Amino acid sequence: MNIAFIETFLAVIETGNLNRAAERLHVTESTVTTRLDALEDLLGQDLLVRSRRGAQMTKAGYKFLVRAERISQAWRQAQTELSLPKGFQGLFSLGCGLDLWSGLGKTWILQAMRAAPDLAFETWAGDDSQLRRWVQSGLVDAVLMTEPAGGPGIKTVPFLEDRIVQVSTEPRKAVEWDPNYIYVEYGPEVRRQHDAIWSADRTAYMTISGAEWALDFLLERGGSAYLPRRMVERLIAEGRLFEVDGAPDFTRRVHLSYRDSCLAEFPALADMLTADRVQATSSA
The missing domain is CATH 1.10.10.10 (Winged helix-like DNA-binding domain superfamily/Winged helix DNA-binding domain)
Structure with missing residues (x-):
């Protein structure tokens, strides 16, 4: 074929x-x-x-x-392995959620590269349905996503709870409603938390499915939005964004799912793929 x-x-x-x-x-x-x-x-x-x-x-x-x-x-993989530079013994592939690269996926890959210098690495961005299908089919070795992948031969460990905070382009306290509020869609887990606090009668003037797009739009147009704390820490320190005083935080759970065969195929990454190690490194 x-x-x-x-x-x-x-x-x-x-x-x-x-x-x-x-x-x-x-x-x-x-x-x-x-x-x-x-x-x-x-x-x-x-x-x-x-x-x-x-x-x-x-x-x-x-x-x-x-x-x-x-x-x-x-x-x-055959093409990649045949063309691997001298000194590399294999290829590890990580699938990462679209909003999970900054401060999470990138950090994990950098740690993995230090743990296994004889491996080549590749990363693929996708939504949860794509990531689940990729790891289950063997398209990637592991995935970082907001739901456990599940399936035969797949193991899942908790990675961290992603803290999502309300930030604004102007320093202010929490208000009942900001007319310049940008709603960011993070999925059902965060949506339930959001709906329990903010009135469903109000509609944001802009809805964006993706934190990175929302951050770019917020910096361009101004206003406020809920964004991952890890993504806006530097901007808060620089005074370009401000955490809204008194606004509640949300959390979403992030999971690392990997193929069971990875532990034998990539022994240098075994510690990186186990629960204790993941919890320790991701909380740092």
């Missing part, structure tokens, strides 16, 4: 339509169509329902997705 067929199928799933997949792969849309047709012919199954609105997976497509990711990962 041509690996280009697999990569084309995955590109269509990730982008949502054939045109954007063609742009990503730097080929024509007709080439994308030809590759998909060839893949479906080889498998004897329709994998996608294609329309002008985009492409949706069929039942067979959903079944094939995990296998396609495994094939793609195996091919990529």
